[in-house]
Amino acid sequence: MGIPNYQHTAASRFINYVQIDTQSDPASPTQPSTEKQKDLSRILVEELHDIGIKDAELDEYGYVYATIPATSDKEVPVLCYCSHVDTAPDCSGKGVKPILHMSYDGKDIVLPDDPTVVISTKDHPYLKERIGDDIITASGTTLLGADDKAGVAIIMDLANYLIQHPEIQHGKIRILFTPDEEVGRGVAKVDMDKLGAQFGYTLDGGERAHLEGETFSADGVSVVFNGVSAHPGYAKGKMVSAIKAAAAFVDKLPRNEWSPETTEGMQGFVHPVHIEGTIEKATVQFIVRDFVTAQLAHHEQKLRELVDKTVAEFPGMSVDFIVKEQYRNMKEILDGQPQVMDYAEEAYKRAGMITQRMSIRGGTDGSRLSFMGLPCPNIFTGEMGIHSKQEYVSVQDMEKAVETLVHLAQVWEEHSK
Numbered sequence: 001m002g003i004p005n006y007q008h009t010a011a012s013r014f015i016n017y018v019q020i021d022t023q024s025d026p027a028s029p030t031q032p033s034t035e036k037q038k039d040l041s042r043i044l045v046e047e048l049h050d051i052g053i054k055d056a057e058l059d060e061y062g063y064v065y066a067t068i069p070a071t072s073d074k075e076v077p078v079l080c081y082c083s084h085v086d087t088a089p090d091c092s093g094k095g096v097k098p099i100l101h102m103s104y105d106g107k108d109i110v111l112p113d114d115p116t117v118v119i120s121t122k123d124h125p126y127l128k129e130r131i132g133d134d135i136i137t138a139s140g141t142t143l144l145g146a147d148d149k150a151g152v153a154i155i156m157d158l159a160n161y162l163i164q165h166p167e168i169q170h171g172k173i174r175i176l177f178t179p180d181e182e183v184g185r186g187v188a189k190v191d192m193d194k195l196g197a198q199f200g201y202t203l204d205g206g207e208r209a210h211l212e213g214e215t216f217s218a219d220g221v222s223v224v225f226n227g228v229s230a231h232p233g234y235a236k237g238k239m240v241s242a243i244k245a246a247a248a249f250v251d252k253l254p255r256n257e258w259s260p261e262t263t264e265g266m267q268g269f270v271h272p273v274h275i276e277g278t279i280e281k282a283t284v285q286f287i288v289r290d291f292v293t294a295q296l297a298h299h300e301q302k303l304r305e306l307v308d309k310t311v312a313e314f315p316g317m318s319v320d321f322i323v324k325e326q327y328r329n330m331k332e333i334l335d336g337q338p339q340v341m342d343y344a345e346e347a348y349k350r351a352g353m354i355t356q357r358m359s360i361r362g363g364t365d366g367s368r369l370s371f372m373g374l375p376c377p378n379i380f381t382g383e384m385g386i387h388s389k390q391e392y393v394s395v396q397d398m399e400k401a402v403e404t405l406v407h408l409a410q411v412w413e414e415h416s417k
């Protein structure tokens, strides 16, 4: 249940949005990475105008900005509610056929267009908690796109509700819809001055009551082995193979620890993601992840020691070790502004939930936004089984998120002077 005596629009909007293909493309250099993302963004602008939000606009980079005007005379910090319009490149998002399963009964959901795709409570334990809810799935050949069109629909429904209910006291709220979150460029071209918000919340989390205020800190490392090439027929004593050095180096990485496939919870890792090379030059690319930013240097030092050991085995070999910052744990920012999480927790409570503060073993648009001056944790939407054909979302979870956002805006207002 969401807000009493209000006809929610989140589900009907959601069903429309997911039928629009908005897949992003990591290989594209343009911004947005695919023009078709704007097909949805244009509709969002129109719908915002229909709701009564006159300043809604789409810019050339694919960002939608809009304002829910303040109803309070107090000096309330400007909040931003943010979600992304693109869907993941990992799974087809073309021709999505959403199916609404009313009052879910707990049985396996067999998807009609490919009956081998089954959503069961065995594989999706959270679904068991949603028995009785109305569940939306795709039809078996595509993802659903609840990540993050659930977030988009929630924010749109919230805007619709607040404009219809000016008696609810809140400050100015900026709406931001981003493209390209799934390819890591969601906030690359966002205009922070134009946005003009002080605190933000992304709507891109999963289970009801989860509140995510912690992400990985992330570096990328390139290890470049520089060998010496020579004609293979006359290479004795001259050739130094970068390929063999790279292979020897990768072989030194431990297999039972320090990797994505052997870590969980709060553990960090290093992870080779790409290797390429010739005799002269071979490159191994890593991602390095930890919740504690200072630990990244420790991981990189350990990696460096393995590199040095390798180079010592190949006289004549030289190496470049290049570290590049990717993103940082938003907790470092949020700890300095504890009200951002605390007010969200208060809003969850008013909506009848006990908050579960969670950590994300990855990054979000919010990790970058937090370091761009907009502290920005992540709120649940109900999106589950994301990036797959088993993706689903509960209508009641979306409506609960709308209700939570209403409370959240009110909590900020009450704490202002």
Ligand SMILES: [Zn+2]
Pocket (backbone or CB within 6 Å): 084, 147, 148, 181, 204
């Ligand atoms: Zn997402």
